[in-house]
Amino acid sequence: MWLTRWIVTGATVLFAVGCSGDKAPSLDTRTAVQLTAEQHNAVLLEMRTMLASVNGALGATARGDSVAIRAAANASGMAVAADPALEKLLPADWLKLATQTHQGFDSLAVASGGGRDTVVARLGRVTTGCVSCHAMYRLTTR
Numbered sequence: 001m002w003l004t005r006w007i008v009t010g011a012t013v014l015f016a017v018g019c020s021g022d023k024a025p026s027l028d029t030r031t032a033v034q035l036t037a038e039q040h041n042a043v044l045l046e047m048r049t050m051l052a053s054v055n056g057a058l059g060a061t062a063r064g065d066s067v068a069i070r071a072a073a074n075a076s077g078m079a080v081a082a083d084p085a086l087e088k089l090l091p092a093d094w095l096k097l098a099t100q101t102h103q104g105f106d107s108l109a110v111a112s113g114g115g116r117d118t119v120v121a122r123l124g125r126v127t128t129g130c131v132s133c134h135a136m137y138r139l140t141t142r
């Protein structure tokens, strides 16, 4: 009987500790950028668009399809960067990396007919921006 009670108490304590996970400090030491749920969603949507651009450009490069490379790159160029109201909330270094990344897509679009090596080199430069920013920042929702 005492054993059952001990197990139930122990399980309850473990459950309570587990449920307080929200308040536990994050193990992720990157700088947290706090956004509203809507802004968070908008940033992640932009991220998925950029991943689709990288994927589209790689597939098109393998096929030697420069028109498709340009279209994939243009989908993530400066013209489609996050809206200015959102940009005001983001740290300066974030904006610098974001601008470099969007400009990298523009430069990829310009180089789309330049041959496989050129396109792959531009893609390498673009993805350096992804890697640098992901190493520095994480998003949280307020």
Ligand code: HEC
Binding pocket: 044, 045, 047, 048, 050, 051, 054, 093, 094, 095, 097, 098, 101, 126, 127, 129, 130, 131, 133, 134, 137, 138, 139, 140
């Ligand atoms: C200026 C900063 C920055 C740049 C540049 C950037 N990202 Fe991100 N990205 C983030 C942050 C921050 C997150 C959220 C990570 C987190 O909270 O753990 C994220 C999340 C993502 C996600 C997850 C989306 C989801 O729906 O969960 C994808 C995919 C992604 N990025 C792709 C890319 C690709 C591809 C590039 C480059 C072409 C890129 N990102 C460039 C900051 C950036």
